[in-house]
Amino acid sequence: MAEALEGRRSTRRTATLASLAAELGVSRTTVSNAYNRPDQLSPALRRRVLDTARRLGYPGPDPVARSLRTRKAGAVGLLLTEALSYAFRDPVAIQFLEGLALACEDNGSGLLLVPVSPEAEDVGAVARAGVDGFVVYSMPDDDEHFAAVLERPVPVVVCDQPTDVPDVDRVGIDDQAAMVELAEHLAGLGHRQVGVLCMRLSTDRNDGFASVSRQDHARYEVQRRRLAGLRDGFTAAGVDWGGVPVVERFDHTEAAGANAFDQLVERHPDVTAVVCTSDILALGALRGARAAGRDVPGDLTITGFDGVPAAERAGLTTVRQPSLDKGRAAGELLLDRGDRQRSRTLLLPTELMVRATSGPPAR
């Protein structure tokens, strides 16, 4: 792969620490000290070492050799659900990344984005990553890449899912409780005919209605729990969950949200509230609803989940979760680990944001 990296610059065969030492007539230790422990040698000698290094074109200690010797890479690996580039398209992931980057820079650690091939086939990238630990962002159950991470003898912190992995710290939110709260809000408003739009429940594509069984066996724990929260909340209000239509979309885009909305209302024109398990889907649904001439919230209630900036601009009723804090906490959990023995789970607070897209059902 990287054999392509043979430019002019890399061709410049460089001197090594040993050759520099030989040239100077000092020991390797001295040269090493000149770089790593300036206080261990006289300023004059240090200057001479550094000057000679410059003259010989010695670029300083090789980072990989140093890592091998010191047993630390100075970097945190990040494993993401989707292809690497997806991280930069999803506003929630971006906020998470920002928080994680903050923790890394506080610590002087690099952040290595591990390239997981789209087809999730080559687990090798995980095995090849020179890192001191991994942060894993929202992986489905039974993911091979995640399994590969667990093979590595380094600490791991998971964000969101999967939960309950032995010896692994986790940071997340209480997805289920957050959705119960939202359901109560909606039920309190009087909604009984509801429909749901959710993200993918499995790694196999299913763009359409999801049965209760499929919901219960979703490989994405976060979606599973959000749906479970809705079920609990609405069931408590007397709604028969088995009769609640749930439309699933594999792609997480506004367009997907919009056409999922269309699919939902075509079959269930009577719903008074459309609950979406993400803001992106909700924003799409909102667009779809308006395109269909529906008045939100007068005629129809639509809600999201996440609390992204665009949701705020759109006045979307949603559940806000602290994505940036999750990233920072994940980084800190990984980096600042003291003598902690047991693995721990950090649950961050969520907040129901009642805004302008929810109201009582039209009568």
Next chain:
Amino acid sequence: MAEALEGRRSTRRTATLASLAAELGVSRTTVSNAYNRPDQLSPALRRRVLDTARRLGYPGPDPVARSLRTRKAGAVGLLLTEALSYAFRDPVAIQFLEGLALACEDNGSGLLLVPVSPEAEDVGAVARAGVDGFVVYSMPDDDEHFAAVLERPVPVVVCDQPTDVPDVDRVGIDDQAAMVELAEHLAGLGHRQVGVLCMRLSTDRNDGFASVSRQDHARYEVQRRRLAGLRDGFTAAGVDWGGVPVVERFDHTEAAGANAFDQLVERHPDVTAVVCTSDILALGALRGARAAGRDVPGDLTITGFDGVPAAERAGLTTVRQPSLDKGRAAGELLLDRGDRQRSRTLLLPTELMVRATSGPPAR
């Protein structure tokens, strides 16, 4: 720094390839082959090796040791102007990152975000990064981190700035020509009283008016060239550039754009057009203008630069640049380098997007 990473998992002292070989009674080569060249040994033996590895808890070849031996890290380093986390706050940087990530994942390379300390003091992070090459995103002239990158004997690709670095490939746009085109558009509309809002011109904070001398000596080449383009374009239309107020802001936020706008119009209430060197600043200016009761574009023209999604939503007249393509091209330039001898510069096209915030001056 990373000594903190001593969790339970990392404590599990792992077997090495050598100890595995000893246990199996085969040579290290054989074990190595079992992992790296499955075709070099019998399936039966390979199975035995892998099984024993599992039993002994051998996690597979150590990536750092392998990198030392093979002389490749399997990762690209990314150096950014600002603190690492800033990258996730700037929509242009995010798009660039997405493109770069795309190129990396195509190549199976990791992407290492190098932690540059906010105070830009410790250049060590660059020296310590185990990477096969660097992509440098928009650095000021004479930056120490960039200098440290050039010390490393690996290929380097610069995006945007600085230009004209020997032996370094570059991808960018023609900032100056793009701005000439915008100036011509505005001059063609009839604007002669213009004001400018620009990003930081130097690493020292100057939130206020920038003299022509300061403009000409800006350490940020991109800003320098955009201003030069405006100067050329407006001068050609008969405007005395020396009389054109240029307000500089260190922070790149909408809030900064809004108050820069206020500062500009307070001193120069007669301007009919406010040209901003970025969309973020322009969006802020737009907000400031509306807060001040100005009608855009009826009463005042405002333009941006970059073509971010928010600018499109706002109907902002701007210059679109292909940020994602820049990222991808930078990655490809670094990764796909054939036998190329000379360094090359790739200039991508820009496009003037005339939308709803520019019009003829009020009369």
Next chain:
DNA sequence: GTGAAAGCGCTAACAG
């Protein structure tokens, strides 16, 4: 299909 030899380039005791 398998093994022996030879480092990759560096750092960390520890002794002087």
Next chain:
DNA sequence: CTGTTAGCGCTTTCAC
């Protein structure tokens, strides 16, 4: 303040 000693864990010709 400087040098000696000993690897860190792995891959890769090149014979057998």
